Amino acid sequence: MKLRKKDIFFETLENMADTIVQAADYFAQHLSDLSDLELFAGEMKKYESQCDTYTHTIIKELNKTFITPLERDDIMALTTSMDDVIDGLDSSATRFYMYNMTETDEYISQFAEILRQSSYEIQKAVHLLSQKKLLAIREHTIRLNDLENQGDEVLRHCTKALFEQVKDPIELIKRKELYERLETTTDKCEDVANMLESIIMRNS
Numbered sequence: 001m002k003l004r005k006k007d008i009f010f011e012t013l014e015n016m017a018d019t020i021v022q023a024a025d026y027f028a029q030h031l032s033d034l035s036d037l038e039l040f041a042g043e044m045k046k047y048e049s050q051c052d053t054y055t056h057t058i059i060k061e062l063n064k065t066f067i068t069p070l071e072r073d074d075i076m077a078l079t080t081s082m083d084d085v086i087d088g089l090d091s092s093a094t095r096f097y098m099y100n101m102t103e104t105d106e107y108i109s110q111f112a113e114i115l116r117q118s119s120y121e122i123q124k125a126v127h128l129l130s131q132k133k134l135l136a137i138r139e140h141t142i143r144l145n146d147l148e149n150q151g152d153e154v155l156r157h158c159t160k161a162l163f164e165q166v167k168d169p170i171e172l173i174k175r176k177e178l179y180e181r182l183e184t185t186t187d188k189c190e191d192v193a194n195m196l197e198s199i200i201m202r203n204s
Contacts, residue, residue, distance in 0.1 A: 007069050008061050010130035016054040016082050017119075017126035023047035023089050024119035028112040031104045037097040044093035051086040055079055074199050081191045082122065088185030089115065095181060099174040107158035111151065111182035118147045118189035125196050134204045137196055144193035151186030155179060 023044060030040050058079045062072055069075075095101070125140040158179050166172045 006130070008065075009058060009069055009075055012054050012057050012061070013075075013078065013082070013126050014130055016051055016079070016086075017123040019047055019050050019054070020082060020086055020089075021119045021123045023086055024112075024116045027089055027093060028109075028116045031109055031112055034096060034102045034104065037100065037102065041093045041097035044090045048086050048090035051083055055083050070199060071202065074195070074202065078192070078195045078199065081188065081195045082126075084188040085119070085122070085185060085192060088181065088188050092178065092181050092185060095174075095178050099178075101174060101178070105158075105175075107154055107161070107179060108182065110154045111179070111186070114147050114151050114154070114186055115182070115189070118144055118186065121147070122189065122192050125193075129196065129199070134200045137200055141193040141196050141200075144189055148186050148190035148193075151183050155183040 026043060026047070030043075034040060058075060062068065062075065121140040121143045125137045125144075128134075128137045128140070159176065162172060162175055162179070166175065
């Protein structure tokens with residue numbers, strides 16, 4: 001019996017979700033040692049470039065495929081929202097390099113953990129999408145919404161602490177921008193959840 005070849009769209013979306021997990025894992029794990037910022041930012045850029053390649057694959061396939069497994073707009077919107085997540089992780093790593101930040105703090109670590117958990121929820125949801133297990137995805141979209149709320153909470157705490165504790169204005173600007181960039185990336189994870197929700201609604 002010949003195994004059915006996996007649909008190119010689902011396969012590429014899965015690859016993209018897997019890359020987001022690898023990037024978020026790498027980001028979280030390497031915060032404990034930021035002695036080589038160029039390497040840290042460079043590795044994150046590789047993950048981002050890989051996802052760009054997947055995005056181009058999907059655009060190319062959409063242009064030549066007559067019947068797609070989901071609405072074209074949904075495939076494109078999901079791809080774009082996932083690409084935004086990897087862009088956020090990449091640009092956060094780039095900030096460390098540009099600002100020469102070799103010290104992390106508890107808030108950056110909390111954001112990194114929220115993003116790591118979010119990436120696993122995205123991965124599980126996208127793999128369920130490939131299997132057409134639409135209603136099972138909802139568990140993961142709910143979790144992504146919860147994680148985004150945690151990100152909002154961390155931003156509130158870290159911004160307050162920043163203005164109370166950091167006296168150096170340059171350091172304050174650097175930290176504030178990084179915190180906001182990380183929080184925006186948690187928003188992008190929620191955008192993926194929202195996109196998945198609309199796919200569930202239209203297809204179940």
